[in-house]
Amino acid sequence: MLRIRNLKCFYSRIMAVKGVSLSVNPGEIICLIGANGAGKTTLLSAVCGLLADWSGQIDFEKKSIKGLEPPAIVRAGISLVPEGRQIFAPLSVFDNLRLGAYTMYKKKAHAAVQQDLESVMELFPILRQRQRQPAGTLSGGEQQMLAIARALMARPRLLLLDEPSMGLAPMVVEKILEVISLLRSRGLTIVLVEQNALAALEVSDRGYVFETGAVVLQGEAGELLADKDVKRAYLGKDYGDFYDAG
Amino acid sequence: MSGTAKPMTGNDPILEIRDVDKAFGGVQALDRIGFALEKASITGLIGPNGAGKTTLFNVITGILAPDAGDIRFAGQSIENLEVHQRVALGIARTFQNVELFESMTALENILVGLYTRTRAGMIQSMLRLPRTRQEEARARDQAMELLNFVGLRDYAGRKSGDLPFGWQRMLEVARAMAAQPRLLLLDEPAAGLNMSETGHLGELIKEIRSQGITILLVEHDMSLTMSISDLIVVLDQGRKIAEGPPRAVQEDEAVMAAYLGKKANPTND
Amino acid sequence: MDDKYLPAIYTAFALGIAFLGWRIDNAYYLQLLIFIGLNTLLALSLNMLMGYAGQISLGHAAFYGIGAYVTAILTTTYQVPPLLALPAAVGAAMVIAWIVGMPTLRLSGYYLGMGTLGFGMIVHIVLREWGSLTGGASGFVGIPPLKIGPVSFASSKSYFFLVWAVVLAMIILCRRIIDSRVGRALCAIHDGEKAAAAVGVNTRRLKLQVFVLSAGIAALAGFLYAHLIFFISPGSFGFMASIKIVTMVVIGGMASIWGALFGASLLTLLPEWLHAFSEFEMVIYGLILMVVMIFMPRGLTRGLVDIYERYRKTHDRQ
């Protein structure tokens, strides 16, 4: 479904992703883990069109997305839950959700939007309670839920989640991981970037481990969970001298 | 870097929160909250999203004025003090959404953190007398030391906004430490850190406590909170629903229902 | 620019001034350089406020005007020697800045722009309407040449040296502030005012201080302006003058001491070059402003660096 070949991403002169190749099959949950600054967010930005300065190849459903801007990519079926949430602070929660369905409205799929509104508020009841409140006044976790819900409103086929559990209460994290599994069972393909690698790998099919802009390890989620190095660096308490490695 | 010169008595509260109320429109974000922090202790403040934890931080640091209630720091009411005055008194914090000075380097961020602990004003800076220079040099040394403390020594000259998110959090901790606080408020410092980094952070926090600094920690990562806190306070919808040592709180029915969920046994992984 | 090169840069700067003063005899070119110097002071003053502390002012020409009018009135109407008029002019601007700044600096963003703009307009109108004191709309005539003790600054050349000595002094002072505790706190306010307060910076006081400082430097420029052309009128200190100062700062480069110099030079010289286009002057001037900003949004100083970086980037990748 998504195929990335030898991707290199640049921030002016810095190369943040240094030749990554990966692929995502339909209906899979793929998990990207790795230390801070490893380039996970950068990769997602390139996939969803936010970052234009890259070389290599990114194909979504066999079509290259080179040169496409985010709106076109959303229309193609990819949605992002970004790092830092990027909600529309002064607009109400409800309007944030409606705008998430912007491309749906443009397809005149009003009924579907109505349905989705119901279903995301089912998923996150707090959003229903806070419908009229300006989104910027929500608590951190509430905002995170809103960001996920908003991304779902576009009815994506591929959902990119950048650290969705960040700042969420344990119960909500559980809930979100559940939701992720649920979404997958509805046929959604998911790329999940997570620091909470343990939990993430548990719901994932496969995983990639990033380090300083490159994939250093990949495999079935179970294998990775068992891998000694992964355990040492990302799962266990034996953090060693991480900062020298980073 | 130690903030307290007085001997630690252990039972003398450094911060007392009494019956604090805060509402936003219809939302009662804080509802008669009260608890006390012992000197040189780590208190974990937990609760579901939107429980009012950040709001309480904002009230303690003076960013928001409480509707009612009183906050006493080191035995003295700080109600009428402005934000920067509270920092000068020794209350420093980090932010849930990372509020670094993005266009400035990591080192400069720490130097701003040292603001309350340095003196040179505009005139002195213009004259640049030997004393000012000495102060500046000393500040730079201290700042480098702090960067070293959080492991960012090699990134002193990098623009803070370009640092990866996790390092930005560490930088915030260092910046808060620069104020030589007696009370350090950490708002989700582990968000965005992977598990090993989180572990490292835990060690760091314990080390800060060992310097006699009191810590109030908001953190959803239970493996961290439960393992390093001396006391846990649980908020839900603005109310305090539990308070006690980690073990007790983990077993508390109300806390499980409101916050931890069913398989809440994160300390032993 | 690193701290340790600064003395060398200052020396080079001073030598440059000395060289220009020594080589140039044509009063027109000296005058042009003097105006560049005055505009540099203005840009520098606003850059402290806007570039570093992030507080926009759309009424900065008011302080320029206050400096000019106070000295004009004192030295002409009341025969006060310029040496005493100088502290009065600068002091008056600073006091007014302090009074106005207290409520105004509570505003932020465009509202601060509006507040300062309103203040600037009010000053402009007062200068225009208070005819008995200021000479009204027709202007104030008969300002004496500058004479400090036995030294007279009547010739273009002596004035050139005076103005540029002041510019250099102000550059050094501002640079020192920037590189200090206070300067860093100002930049912090720029990046996030609330965060700066939460880290312990007394933002209100600091903003006021830099506003007052900035007003003082602008008034100093006004003082020098009045004694340069011996005539002042409110038209020189209106809204457009304020906008021009902002433009100089942004074109030169925000938060850059040398940017002030670049911006002032370009905006002083440009109209002189464009005279040749007569009717088309405005069109071309506007176009140049736009083009510079489109291609060098961080101003001339960094724009050149950026272009180099871009070149390096494509180069590095091969």
Add this chain to the structure above:
Amino acid sequence: ANPAAGADSGKNPMKIGGIFSVTGPASFLGDPEKKSMELAIEEINAAGGVDGRMLEAVIYDTEGDPSKAVMAAGKLINKDQVTAIVGPSRTPTTLAVVPMVERAGLPFVSCAAGNKIVEPIKPWVFKTAQSDIQAVASIYAHLEKQGIDRIGTLTVANSFGESGREQLIEQAGDFGITVVRSESFGAGDTDMTSQLTKIRQEKPGAIICWGTNPGPAVVAKNVEQLGLDIPLYQSHGVASPKFIELAGDSAEGILLPTGKILVADLLPDDDPQKQVLTDYIDAYENKYDETVSGFGGYAYDAVYLLARAMAGTGGDKAKIRENLENIREHVGISGVFSFSQTDHNGLDPSAFVMVRITDGKWQLVK
């Protein structure tokens, strides 16, 4: 120094500088002034120049900004090394360059109205535009004849209006007139009914408006809108056909003092200026294909006065200045100039005539 220079000087053109607000808010002055200066120089050169030397104009734009005027003057004096300067269009720009020309010792003829320019007398400074003194005197003389002794004034908030207001107040006593209310308006204002309402409260016998287009046209319209049934006087600041076009029907009946240029064709044939005026108008309208305004004449006169004073001096600035001061009875566009040591404007009230706008046309008022 170079002996060849003397021989060459017969061919070297003599440079005259021009500083006008060609663009900016006073471009309606500067533009015709610039064109008239070029016209005058062309004419003089076609007639053989001054003592056989051609004249050359070097003209800069001030945009109405005193600092720019100073730069321009500096450039003319020090870089272009002109022999004389034909001055800025407005009072503040003129006053800004006065100290420079005084110091440089350079004959300088301004085109601005403000009386401050030649009062007190400065050796090198002359001006050709009629002063507000004469304009006010003409209006007041007319009012006196009508037996009106209470007036309201409405002046534009710039140097032109301010200087007009000063004169209106200063001379009122001489004509037994009381100014019952003085109001002002901004140059870009779009509605002056408030000011007029305030003036109306005092029940004046006439309203005098002092400004330059387009404000006074708005005033004319507002007077009509309010149905004010008293005479409206305007200043020479609107003395151009443009005003009638702008004010439209509201212009009907308005009175104003103007140089004779507006009514050149109505002048009796024995008027000394008639010939000069019609020649100028023809030449201007032929060359530029636009109707002449009342303002270009200031620069035209200035160039001719300078040319006359330059004759026989070989470019010696002090001599030119002296000659200028001794010019008598020079028939120009704005009047008949007679300079003296105590008068550097050289005009008397006869430079003005009162006109009334009737059926969209200027009409001489006796």
Add this chain to the structure above:
Amino acid sequence: MQELLQYLFSGMTNGAVYAVIALGFSMLYSSTDLINFAHGEFVMLGALCMVSLTAGAGLALVPAFFVTVAAVAAAGMLFERLAIRPVRHPEPIVLIIITVGASIFLRGTGMLIWGKDAHSMPPFLDIAPIDIAGARLLAQSVWILVIVTALAAGLHLFYKKTLTGKAMTACAVNKKGAWIVGIPFKWMVLLAFGLSTGLGAVAGASIAPITMSSYDMGTILGLKGFCGAMLGGLGSLWGAILGGFLLGILEAMGVGFVSSGFKDATAFLLLLLVLYVRPQGILGTAEIKRF
């Protein structure tokens, strides 16, 4: 009493003009977070186009009005496309300076096209001034009032009720966020510029009959409109209208009760006082920023 009413009318006439212009500022701000310092120049273009099309080309009023608005809106979109969009890292202040450059450019262009003189045109309908208790109001002023109200209502509906309106707001508050939900950011900005400069043209075309139009009329009108928008609260459409009228009326009262020389100063002083009490303008909402 009659005086007071006349001051009010005068204030309303000017205020209505300021209000339409303020509307343009506020509208652009709420969609792009940008203040267009060349807005006054678009008003000028509107006025002069209108004059040329009616008085010059002899077009009937209604078509002339629409052609004017369309032409100026097109110019505004061209401006966005050529001068705003290409900026690489657009900081607000940089865009502001670009609009300052544009204002000079447009003024220069206006001068080249229409010359330095002012131009006038007859009112939309040739009706005598309306007399109410001795105070008089021009029919054209009533026209402007009607236009202002209609525009405000229309825009209000657009922003509150249509998805495109919401999407525009979203673009202003969070460009990145807007992009990733699939809002065509660039098109929205283009549209916003078109709308806002179109509003400027409406202002220009409707005031052309009351005031005189010249290439340099834009600066002062733009300034007043900006003040009106700020006074009412940036981003609030009703605020812009309120601010515009308030400014006009304050000026007129300033003339009536203080002094005409100080009328602008009075207005600005009151404006400052309002801002000191309400730093976000009368109807503006304070920036939402929490830790």
